[in-house]
Amino acid sequence: MSGTLHGKRPKVAIIGLASCFGCQLQITNMEPHLLSLLDQIELVHWQLASSDPLPEDFDIAVVEGAVTTKEALETMRRVRRRASVVIALGACAVTAGIPGIAAPEFDDHLQTVYGTQVPQAAGNVISPVPISQVVPVDWEVRCCPIDPADFMAALHRFIVGSNKLPSTATLCGECKRNERGCFYGRGQLCMGLVTRAGCGARCPNLGRACNGCAGLSPQANVAAARRMAQDAGIGEARFNTALQLFNSVELQAGA
């Protein structure tokens, strides 16, 4: 029986670059749907499950992690040539995420960690970038870690099609719908002011302020948000540091 509407099961390769592999792990966490998932795709490569090398032939490449070495850069170029679809999986792939924190003053960071000699095992290191800076990306599954439902929706987008746009609003509107109150009223810093909506404000709903893992919204009004945070008693330095957690590369480029 075919698992897809078009009768074609795409060959999917899941690739991990610089990351904690937590987003790949999130895929395994969708246990009730794993068999259904394997019915809809032909999984030809998964670094997390097998040490077999990346095959030549696949349709959809799902890439987790930031590009932090010349080897990863080459991998991405090779992947892009072979795959008809490239999906960025998780904050590290989408914004360079946590590895991206090293990007500003990268050489100084290298010196601090490795001294004068970078060990061979680290590869030919380069300043971290999201995969969209080295190859065209067809879709981004955001957040740290990803929501497995967003991963499934991303696959469906290319298996059956979808015209849904990624959300560009910032998070507070979604948060208000949860009716949990605002962190700023309690003197706490929350990055929802500038972070892209779409996650349903899950962390604030669980009582934890947004740390911005979905990345800056393209509509983010950072200057206005910084002023508001200051009005609420949050110092500019603290706001800027929090902003860097998932947005270092974009901020370096001059957001």
Add this chain to the structure above:
Amino acid sequence: MLYRVIDSQELPALVEAFMEDYEVIAPVESGASYAFEKVTSFDEIKLDYPTTITSCKKYVLPPRETLFKFDALNNEVTDFTVKVTPRVIFGAHACDINALNSLDMVFEDSRYRDPYYEARRGATLIIGISCTPTESCFCHLMEADEARTGYDLFLQDIGGRYLVSIGSVTAANVLESACNPREATDEDRIAFRQATRKRQESFNEEIPDVQEIAMLMDAFHSDPFWDELGSRCLACTACSSVCPTCFCFDIADTLGPDGKTGRRERIWDACTSPQFAMVTGGHNFRDSNRNRVRHRMYHKLNGFLATHDRMLCTGCGRCVRACKAHISPIEVLKFFEEKGA
């Protein structure tokens, strides 16, 4: 209108009587704020709540609702039943009742009735309660500080007892069975007038009373004021999320994990959302915060008036509290006052 008086001690019995046949929704504490939620005992209810984060609109127009389920393989609708829970919203303020009345004009318009809204609204009783204005309330300036219609009972606190306005037979029967309602005396009526006067005198006087707001909106349509408001906007849509009268929605098909079945969902949308006015081909009719903020204010303070003879804004003050950038209708009123209007 029929009026009766009950003692404050009778309220728990009234709520419990409703609980026998209805799910009761009432204001409860939510962190440092308040929210309308389902309650199972009278003790959970905070009837003296100042305001709630969002309004009781969510019970007639949910933030996300399934319109129908479908079978994607066979391109068939499989289930389109509206699940309706008979509800009592206990403790709605006058502004929110007026908001529901405005929503009725939209969703129960005879030209295009909305069966989902109608089913929920029809199964919902509204029990209103009097309130004391907060510093961000300006319902009196939007003619929404009193509910003339749209409730089943309205409880006006007149000191140790309530003057109850009765709006429906169903609610009157529950009132009759659960309490000992008595005829209002002259003393009750005097207390009612005093309570009304006290409320009217409690509004924040810093919020200017501007006449001909709708006309002024047209007169100052191109004023740099809107650029300034837009420059502050965070594009977050918090204003619309908390608004009791914002009724715009998006419709999206969501496939289940199996890729074979899915749901067509209606999801709240907002004209302050950057993509709201984007059309096929990528053109965005309102492509800046300035234009989006201005559009929202126009609909609240001008556009709806032209078609429905009432302001869509009820002056509930929720967006005043929700907007971190301090953008609200109050800013617009202050701007008009500065202009000498």
